[in-house]
Amino acid sequence: MRDAATGVPPQGTAPDDFRELLQALEYCVLLHDARTFEILWANRAACDVLGRTVDELRPLKAPDMSRNVLQYGRAFGHRWLGRAVEHGVSATEWCYRAKTGEEILTEAVATRVELSDRTVVMVQFRDIADEKAVRRDLHRTESRLRALLGSLAEGIVVLGDADRVLFASESAARLLGRDPTGDDFAAYCCDTPVPDREGRYRFAAPDGEPRWYAATFQHIDTEGDLSGRMLLFYDITDRVHAEERHRRDTQRLDHLARYNAMGDMAMAIAHEVSQPLAAAYNFVEGARGRLGERDRDGDESVSWGLDNAVRQIERARRILGSLRQYVGRLEQAERLTDLNDIVRDCAYFIELRARQHRVRVGFDLDPAPLPVCCENVLIGQVVMNLAFNAVDEMARWPAEEGAVLVTTGRGADGHAELAVHDQGHGPPPDEGVFDGVFTSKANGSGIGLALSHRIITRHGGRIGVRPNQPRGAVFHFALPTVPGPAAAPAGNGNT
Numbered sequence: 001m002r003d004a005a006t007g008v009p010p011q012g013t014a015p016d017d018f019r020e021l022l023q024a025l026e027y028c029v030l031l032h033d034a035r036t037f038e039i040l041w042a043n044r045a046a047c048d049v050l051g052r053t054v055d056e057l058r059p060l061k062a063p064d065m066s067r068n069v070l071q072y073g074r075a076f077g078h079r080w081l082g083r084a085v086e087h088g089v090s091a092t093e094w095c096y097r098a099k100t101g102e103e104i105l106t107e108a109v110a111t112r113v114e115l116s117d118r119t120v121v122m123v124q125f126r127d128i129a130d131e132k133a134v135r136r137d138l139h140r141t142e143s144r145l146r147a148l149l150g151s152l153a154e155g156i157v158v159l160g161d162a163d164r165v166l167f168a169s170e171s172a173a174r175l176l177g178r179d180p181t182g183d184d185f186a187a188y189c190c191d192t193p194v195p196d197r198e199g200r201y202r203f204a205a206p207d208g209e210p211r212w213y214a215a216t217f218q219h220i221d222t223e224g225d226l227s228g229r230m231l232l233f234y235d236i237t238d239r240v241h242a243e244e245r246h247r248r249d250t251q252r253l254d255h256l257a258r259y260n261a262m263g264d265m266a267m268a269i270a271h272e273v274s275q276p277l278a279a280a281y282n283f284v285e286g287a288r289g290r291l292g293e294r295d296r297d298g299d300e301s302v303s304w305g306l307d308n309a310v311r312q313i314e315r316a317r318r319i320l321g322s323l324r325q326y327v328g329r330l331e332q333a334e335r336l337t338d339l340n341d342i343v344r345d346c347a348y349f350i351e352l353r354a355r356q357h358r359v360r361v362g363f364d365l366d367p368a369p370l371p372v373c374c375e376n377v378l379i380g381q382v383v384m385n386l387a388f389n390a391v392d393e394m395a396r397w398p399a400e401e402g403a404v405l406v407t408t409g410r411g412a413d414g415h416a417e418l419a420v421h422d423q424g425h426g427p428p429p430d431e432g433v434f435d436g437v438f439t440s441k442a443n444g445s446g447i448g449l450a451l452s453h454r455i456i457t458r459h460g461g462r463i464g465v466r467p468n469q470p471r472g473a474v475f476h477f478a479l480p481t482v483p484g485p486a487a488a489p490a491g492n493g494n495t
Contacts, residue, residue: 022043023043023044024044025043025045026045026126027045027124027125027126028042028043028045028046028049028050028106028124028125028126029042029043029045029046029122029123029124030042030046030057030122030123030125031120031121031122031123032081032110032120032121032122032123033118033120033121034085034112034118034119034120034121035119037077037078037081037121038058039057039058039060040058040120041054042054042057046125049096049098049104049127050065050096050098050099050104051098051099051100052065052098052099056099061074062074062077062078065096065097066094066095066096066097067095067096067097067103068097069095072094072095077094080092080094080108080110081110081121081123083110084110084111084112084121085112085119085121088111088112089109089110089111089112090109090110091107091108091109091110092108092110093105093106093107093108093128094106094108094125096125104127104129105127105128105129105132106125106126106127106128107125107126107128108123108124108125109123109124109125110122110123111123111124146170153171153234153235154171154232154233154234155168155169155171155172155173155174155175155176155213155232155233155234156168156169156171156172156230156231156232157169157172157180157185157230157231158220158226158228158229158230158231159185159194159228159229159230159231160227160228161228162184163184163185163186163194164182164183164184164185165180165181165182165183165184165185166181166226166228167181167226168180168181172233175203175211175213175233175234175235176188176203176204176205176208177204177205177208178205178208180205185231187206188203188204188205188206189201189202189203190202190203190204190210195215195217195231196217196229197217198215198216198217199214199215200212200213200214200215200236200240201213201215201233203233211235211237212235212236212237212239212240213233213234213235213236213237214233214234214236215231215232215233216231216232216233217229217230217231217232218230218232273316273320274317274320277313277316277317277320278317280313281310281313281314281317284306284309284310284313285310287306288303288306288307288310318376318377319377319381321377334373334374334375334459335373335374335376336371336372336373336482337371337372337373337374337376338369338370338371338372339370339371339372339379339408339416339418339479340365340366340369340370340408342374342376342379342380342383343363343365343383343406343408343418344365345376345380346380346383346384346387347363349384350383350384350387350388350391350406353387353388353391354391354404357391357392357394357395357402358395358399358402359391359394359395359399359402359403359404360402360403360404361387361391361403361404361405361406362403362404362405362406363405363406363407364405364406364407364408365406365407365408366408366409366410368410370408370409370410370416370481371416371481371482371483372416372459372479372480372481372482373480373482374459374479375459378455379455379459379479381451381452381455382452382455382456382463382477383406383418385448385449385451385452386418386420386452386475386477387404387406387420389420389448389449389475390404390420390421390422390424390473390475391404393422393424393425393473394422394423394424396424397423397424401423402423403422403423404420404421404422405420405421406418406419406420406421407419407421410481411478413478414481415461415478415479415480415481416478416479416480416481417476417477417478418476418477418478419474419475419476420474420475420476421468421472421473421474422468422472422473422474423468423471423472424471424472424473425471425472425473426467426468426471426472426473427465427466427467427473428465428473433449433465434449434450434452434453434463452477456477456479459479459480460479460480461477461478461479461480462477462478463475463476463477463478464476464477
């Protein structure tokens with residue numbers, strides 16, 4: 001061995017010393033002739049690995065000391081060594097076969113070396129079988145981890161500075177609708193800034209549909225490779241919706257309990273009020289009997305007032321009777337009637353309520369009869385409830401804009417329909433408008449619409465709400481019509 005600049009061995013170092021240094025190397029070294037590629041020499045490490053002495057190695061050819069497969073054939077070996085001769089160095093993965101038959105997978109580097117008397121190729125190789133096994137294990141472990149992370153129901157993202165997503169698992173990309181890596185995670189938070197504590201949050205990709213997730217946080221630092229806040233989250237949308245349904249069901253049960261209590265009170269009130277009503281009726285009849293024919297002719301207003309008082313007392317008695325039947329769950333007192341007549345019977349009370357609130361009210365009733373079989377008083381209460389709600393809504397608007405229209409007609413399915421049109425704020429957004437939960441009134445209970453729904457559905461009908469044009473809402477119901485001749489009027493109502 002000689003100094004690269006002077007061509008002579010370094011001062012104080014004999015050639016035999018360099019030979020001993022090569023023999024002491026743990027790396028295996030083989031010297032090949034640069035022209036014939038025959039083995040010229042091997043260090044001790046190479047002889048130990050291959051199980052042969054230098055003299056035994058020299059006559060060997062490639063098939064004698066390499067694995068017997070195509071990629072380690074003679075042509076491939078000469079091509080590899082030729083590249084080293086041509087370019088100065090060439091590396092490859094080569095499988096040697098020891099004298100015992102053991103195959104040794106190595107990382108081999110061939111280097112062209114210009115000696116004083118010839119050019120040689122020095123091959124340095126080392127056993128990499130254990131490294132290959134470790135690599136296979138790492139690759140297998142990585143594949144398993146990827147498959148595991150991809151199948152997790154829980155998403156994982158790591159947030160760095162400025163809440164930038166440094167890493168996102170496949171499950172996180174699936175939950176969020178797209179891979180958020182590199183994005184600002186604030187764009188995925190629907191209701192709050194990027195959360196930093198355990199809780200429930202709504203996440204979604206931009207323009208995606210938000211869903212509810214339970215999230216937890218912890219800090220991670222993988223030896224400087226990945227450092228930040230790790231967010232773990234999983235979808236709980238179905239659970240949140242189930243809890244919301246449970247909450248609404250609980251509210252319905254609470255309202256039902258109050259409704260049952262109201263029923264008990266209504267029965268008691270109906271019983272108590274019926275007696276003073278009967279007494280009032282008797283007093284009115286007595287006062288009317290004491291009026292002489294001449295007095296009644298002389299002051300018709302008194303007679304008219306007494307007649308209307310009797311009429312309203314009779315109506316109150318019918319309401320109380322129907323209330324007893326409804327709350328007490330007795331046999332239904334249904335009879336054939338015309339829906340138009342029920343509306344006419346309610347018109348007086350609707351107009352009275354409208355005048356009190358300076359709201360204009362109109363009626364557009366179908367000229368043809370709409371025969372239905374129903375409890376007149378209960379259906380009348382539904383009509384008044386819908387109309388009163390519309391009047392109360394329009395009372396909050398300027399007087400010149402306050403108008404309510406009540407219409408009747410036949411639907412496409414032949415049902416008798418009633419609709420109350422207002423020009424207020426429009427249909428309520430709550431899907432539970434008829435379940436006893438909704439009310440827009442400051443002192444309302446929400447029971448009126450729930451009772452209306454129950455009355456109409458008990459009669460085999462349907463009730464709903466839709467937008468009015470250009471603004472407002474239309475509350476409407478439909479009842480099955482009865483084939484045959486029109487029914488007799490429901491009562492002597494004001495029109």
